[in-house]
Amino acid sequence: MERVMTKHDYALSRRGFCLCCLGGATIAATGAWLTPREAFAAAKSQVLIIREAAAKAEIATTKLRGGVNVLGGSGGNVAVVTGKDGKLLVDAGITATRPRLEKALADIGPEPITHLIDTHWHFDHTDGNEWLNSEGAAIMAHPNTLKRLEAATRVEDWNFDFPPSPKGALPTRLMKGDEETLKLDGKTIRLRYYGPAHTDSDISVFFEEDNVIHVGDTLWTGLYPFIDSSTGGSIDGQIAAAEANIKMIDKKTIVIPGHGDIANREDIKVWLDMLVGARENVAKMKKAGRSVEETIAANPTKQWDAKFGQWVIPPALFTRVVYEGV
Numbered sequence: 610m611e612r613v614m615t616k617h618d619y620a621l622s623r624r625g626f627c628l629c630c631l632g633g634a635t636i637a638a639t640g641a642w643l644t645p646r647e648a649f650a651a652a653k654s655q656v657l658i659i660r661e662a663a664a665k666a667e668i669a670t671t672k673l674r675g676g677v678n679v680l681g682g683s684g685g686n687v688a689v690v691t692g693k694d695g696k697l698l699v700d701a702g703i704t705a706t707r708p709r710l711e712k713a714l715a716d717i718g719p720e721p722i723t724h725l726i727d728t729h730w731h732f733d734h735t736d737g738n739e740w741l742n743s744e745g746a747a748i749m750a751h752p753n754t755l756k757r758l759e760a761a762t763r764v765e766d767w768n769f770d771f772p773p774s775p776k777g778a779l780p781t782r783l784m785k786g787d788e789e790t791l792k793l794d795g796k797t798i799r800l801r802y803y804g805p806a807h808t809d810s811d812i813s814v815f816f817e818e819d820n821v822i823h824v825g826d827t828l829w830t831g832l833y834p835f836i837d838s839s840t841g842g843s844i845d846g847q848i849a850a851a852e853a854n855i856k857m858i859d860k861k862t863i864v865i866p867g868h869g870d871i872a873n874r875e876d877i878k879v880w881l882d883m884l885v886g887a888r889e890n891v892a893k894m895k896k897a898g899r900s901v902e903e904t905i906a907a908n909p910t911k912q913w914d915a916k917f918g919q920w921v922i923p924p925a926l927f928t929r930v931v932y933e934g935v
Contacts, residue, residue, distance in 0.1 A: 616787065617854065624679055626783055632666065640808065643803070645731075649897060651823050652786065654657045656765040657858060660703065660704070660705040662704065662705075663702075663703040663704075663705035663706045664705040664706070664707070666682045666683060666705075666706050667682055667709060668680050668681070668682040668683060668706060668709040668712070668713045669681045669711055670716065670717065671821070671871065673714050673820065673821055673865075674819055674820075674821065674863065675690075675796075675816065675818060675819030675834055675865065676691050676692070676693075677689070677690050677691055677700060677816055677819055677821045677863075677864055678690075678717055679871065680702070680713050680714075681688045682704030682705040682709070682762065682827065682894055683703050683706035683709075683737070684700075684702045684732070684733030684734060684736065684869045685700050685702070685731075685733050685734040685825070685826065685868060686700065686823070686865050686867060686868065687699065687700050687702050687710070687870060688700070688814070688821075688823045688865050689714065689717055689738070690793075690796065690816060691717055691718045691720050692720070692793060692795070693720070693725060693794055694720075694793025695720045695721045695722060695723030695745075696714065696718070696720050696721065696722045696723060696724075696793050697722065697723065697724040697725070697798075698722065698724070698725045698741065698746065699725075699726045699727070699728060699865075700726075700727060700728055700734040700735070700825070700867075701727065701735055701736060701737030701738045701741050701929065702723060702733070702734075702736065702737045702825070703724050703732075703733060703736045703737060704737050704739070705735075707737065707740055708863055710737070713837070714873055718781070720740035721744070721745055722741055722744045722746045722922040723746060723747065723922055724747055724749070724766045724793065725738065725741050725742070725747070725748045725749070726748075726749045726750065726800070726812075726814050727748065727749070727750040727754050727780060728811060728812055728813070728823060728824075728825025728826070729750075729751075729754060729807065729808045729811045729812070729825050729826060729866065730754040730757035730758055730762070730810045730840070731826065731837070732742070732771065732807060734825070734867070735754070735758060735774070735778065735827075737934075738758075738774070738777070738778035738779070738780075739774070739775055739777040739778035741834060742777045742778065743777060743784065745927070747781060747782060748778075748779070748780040748781055748784065749780055749781075749782040749783070749784070749791075749800075750780035750781065750782075750784070751752050751783065751784050751802050751810050751812050752784065752839070753808075753809045753810035754780055754781045754810040755779055755780045755783060756810075757808070757840055758773070758774040758778060758779055758780070758809060759771055759773055759774065759779055759811075761773055761872060762839075762840065763839060764837060764839045764840065765838070765839040765931070766835075766837070779863060780917075781870070784800055784812070786802075787801065787802040787804075788801050794814060794819075796817070796818055796819070796849075797812060797816075797817040797818060798816055798817070799815040799816070799817055799852075800812050800813070800814055800815075801812075801813045801815070801857070803827060803846070803849070803850040803853060804846065804849065804850075804897070805841040805842060805846040806827050806842060806843075806846040806847055806849065807825070807826040807827055807835075807836060807837060807842050807846070807850070807867075807927070808826075808837045808840045808841055808842045808852035809841025809842070810840070810841075810881055810930075811825050811826065811827055811850065812825065813827070813854065813857065813859075815857065815904065816830045819863075820858075820859070820861055820862050820863065821862070821863045821865065822854075822858055822862055822863070822864055822865065823864065823865040824850075824856065824864060824866060824867070825866075826868065827847065827850035827854060827867070828850065828851070828854065828864065828866035828867065828869070828872060828877060829837060829867060829868045829869050829880075829922075830868070830869030830871075830872045830874075830876055830880070831869050831870060831916065831920075832868060832869050832917055832918060832920060832921055832922060833910075833913075833917045833918055833921075833922040833923075833924070833926075833927035834847060834922065834927070835922055835926075836840045836904065836930050836931075836934065837931070837932065838933055838934060842934075843934040844887075844930070844931045844934040844935060845881055845888070845934065845935075847884055848881065848884045848885055848888065850883040851880055853878055854877050855874060855877050855878060855881065858874050858877075858934065859874065860873065860875070862874060863908045864876065864877065867926065868921075871877050879916075880907065883913045883916075883917055885891065886912070887909065887910050887927070887928075887931055888912065888935060889933055890909035890910070891904060891909050891928060891931045891932050891935055892935040894907060894909060894916055895932055895935055900931055901928075901932045901933075904932055905924075905925045905928045905929060905932075908924065908928075909928060910923075910924045910927060
């Protein structure tokens with residue numbers, strides 16, 4: 610299926626198949642949003658539930674420019690770039706969507722899968738690593754992605770322990786510094802490490818000639834983000850990453866977020882203003898001695914809730930995550 614992705618398509622992707630969104634998408638019998646910890650305590654097999662749901666998910670293909678496509682519906686947004694030497698993917702989606710991902714990739718072109726770049730370590734972006742590697746993809750990432758994947762990793766806010774990934778899922782080519790430039794089929798691909806942001810493993814992937822960038826989970830278009838403090842993420846890091854993204858691009862750059870609609874520089878500015886404002890409001894309340902429950906009750910994100918708080922991560926959960934980081 611090849612068409613322009615609608616907001617409905619993206620909503621399905623955000624709602625059903627993003628592990629880092631799971632806590633906010635679960636509602637208790639009382640009607641209140643559960644924290645990630647409560648959600649996993651209530652249903653310990655949520656990873657299996659996500660895999661089962663992903664097995665039924667449709668994949669929608671969006672053509673951008675310069676041979677860059679985006680596949681939506683399997684965890685995070687997956688970018689695909691095709692050249693005479695093969696296909697390069699940015700992020701791997703969820704394994705349960707493999708049959709539909711394979712069809713979408715075949716519809717793009719017959720070239721083999723030769724390269725995969727992970728924007729960070731989270732399940733909804735790396736679960737497909739092993740099967741893509743079995744198809745011939747060499748996996749590249751920041752060293753911290755390898756560190757998280759090769760060991761048992763606990764995400765405290767999810768109350769969940771991820772086991773070590775199988776050998777075939779591990780990146781074998783690692784960035785040697787904070788920036789690295791690749792050449793593939795005449796394209797210049799610039800990788801840049803943000804420092805700790807959403808996690809401690811986030812990188813951007815910039816297709817220079819096409820002026821298209823994949824920024825992973827340093828941007829969730831139209832959504833409040835989950836910030837993984839257990840593996841190095843923080844609100845300050847998320848803000849710094851947004852500032853870095855704005856500096857890297859221009860008004861013509863097409864921005865692929867980790868989750869949500871395809872974006873541009875202005876969308877990132879709006880996202881940054883929200884992050885900075887929310888941080889400031891929450892920090893003031895925390896400094897004044899308010900507990901996290903009191904801060905949530907004061908609704909410090911009220912002015913942004915209509916735009917960012919209507920799906921996946923509700924205002925209360927976002928406020929809690931910010932509170933923990935200031």
